[in-house]
Amino acid sequence: MRSFITLLLLLLGFVTQLAAHGPGKEGAFGGKRVLFIGIDGCRADAMAAAMERGMAPQIKMLSEDKNGLLTRQLYAGGELGTPTYQPTVSGPGWTSLLTGVWVNKHGVKDNRFIGGRLQSYSHFMRHIKEVKPKAFCASFADWPPIHDFIADGSRVNGQEFLNVKFTCVPDAKRHFIDNPEKDIEVRDEALKTLHTQNPDAMFVYFGQVDEFGHGATDSRASFSPDSTLYLNSISHVDSHVGELIRAMHLRPKFAEENWLVFITTDHGGRGNSHGGDSEAERSIWLVAHGKELSREKLLNEPTPQTALVPMIYKHLGITPKPEWNPEAPPPVAEPIKADAKKS
Numbered sequence: 001m002r003s004f005i006t007l008l009l010l011l012l013g014f015v016t017q018l019a020a021h022g023p024g025k026e027g028a029f030g031g032k033r034v035l036f037i038g039i040d041g042c043r044a045d046a047m048a049a050a051m052e053r054g055m056a057p058q059i060k061m062l063s064e065d066k067n068g069l070l071t072r073q074l075y076a077g078g079e080l081g082t083p084t085y086q087p088t089v090s091g092p093g094w095t096s097l098l099t100g101v102w103v104n105k106h107g108v109k110d111n112r113f114i115g116g117r118l119q120s121y122s123h124f125m126r127h128i129k130e131v132k133p134k135a136f137c138a139s140f141a142d143w144p145p146i147h148d149f150i151a152d153g154s155r156v157n158g159q160e161f162l163n164v165k166f167t168c169v170p171d172a173k174r175h176f177i178d179n180p181e182k183d184i185e186v187r188d189e190a191l192k193t194l195h196t197q198n199p200d201a202m203f204v205y206f207g208q209v210d211e212f213g214h215g216a217t218d219s220r221a222s223f224s225p226d227s228t229l230y231l232n233s234i235s236h237v238d239s240h241v242g243e244l245i246r247a248m249h250l251r252p253k254f255a256e257e258n259w260l261v262f263i264t265t266d267h268g269g270r271g272n273s274h275g276g277d278s279e280a281e282r283s284i285w286l287v288a289h290g291k292e293l294s295r296e297k298l299l300n301e302p303t304p305q306t307a308l309v310p311m312i313y314k315h316l317g318i319t320p321k322p323e324w325n326p327e328a329p330p331p332v333a334e335p336i337k338a339d340a341k342k343s
């Protein structure tokens with residue numbers, strides 16, 4: 001019995017050691033990896049204010065690194081006056097961020113997801129698995145539709161493509177008032193994966209900033225750079241982001257790995273709501289960190305939120321198949337319809 005236990009301990013030690021050495025360049029994409037962090041409803045000027053006031057030091061540090069950048073030229077909501085126009089709400093927004101196309105293709109008009117065409121315009125991780133079946137893809141979210149509709153809707157014949165799918169379900173009846181604590185659970189699960197697995201692609205979603213903007217968690221808060229409570233929620237998420245970045249750096253062979261990090265949001269907001277086409281709702285931001293970013297382009301040109309998925313494919317060396325349609329179609333000039341406006 002004792003020798004069996006000794007053998008077991010030896011084996012355990014061996015396995016732990018293997019894990020501790022990390023894969024470095026080994027992996028489906030030769031060590032190229034993606035960490036995509038989503039912060040729901042984080043208005044661009046509020047993120048800038050949080051950075052200026054020392055309330056988002058982790059994200060600021062990443063953006064100011066030599067391989068990092070912050071652009072406020074990212075936009076949500078499609079092209080005004082064209083079939084790509086979509087409301088600045090989470091359903092269409094996250095679908096665009098995770099599929100690389102607007103509503104004219106993905107079909108998601110609102111948070112009900114009715115008419116979604118995720119089978120044809122799928123979650124980028126499904127395509128990663130299509131190209132490299134051994135790739136490790138993980139997703140963590142406390143807004144369940146990210147998984148229930150966008151990920152699961154992209155499955156072919158129900159076949160799972162996520163190695164880790166962690167859904168933390170907040171209390172929808174109380175308008176997600178418990179999002180701050182659910183974000184901590186999301187963070188901890190994502191940290192576990194960064195420590196013990198070798199993810200090729202990870203998506204980590206935090207929900208509390210949007211709920212503060214809506215005044216759900218605290219009625220005094222709103223989507224505004226002047227709302228200290230709103231900025232404070234950004235600060236909380238910033239600390240979670242810092243933990244994730246630290247865990248990434250602590251990977252045993254991090255120096256050999258080539259990570260692309262994206263941190264962004266799905267839409268901004270005004271007062272206690274969003275959905276319309278004002279600057280405060282459409283204008284969003286992107287913090288990107290990676291060795292091969294198209295810096296000039298990202299810093300100087302307006303970039304649609306559909307552009308992130310093609311950049312992920314490029315980083316991983318994936319040539320998109322024509323049927324994936326990852327690029328946003330060119331805008332078709334049409335007069336802006338009066339009814340497209342919504343306050």
Ligand SMILES: [Zn+2]
Nearest residue numbers: 041210214274
């Ligand atoms: Zn919202």
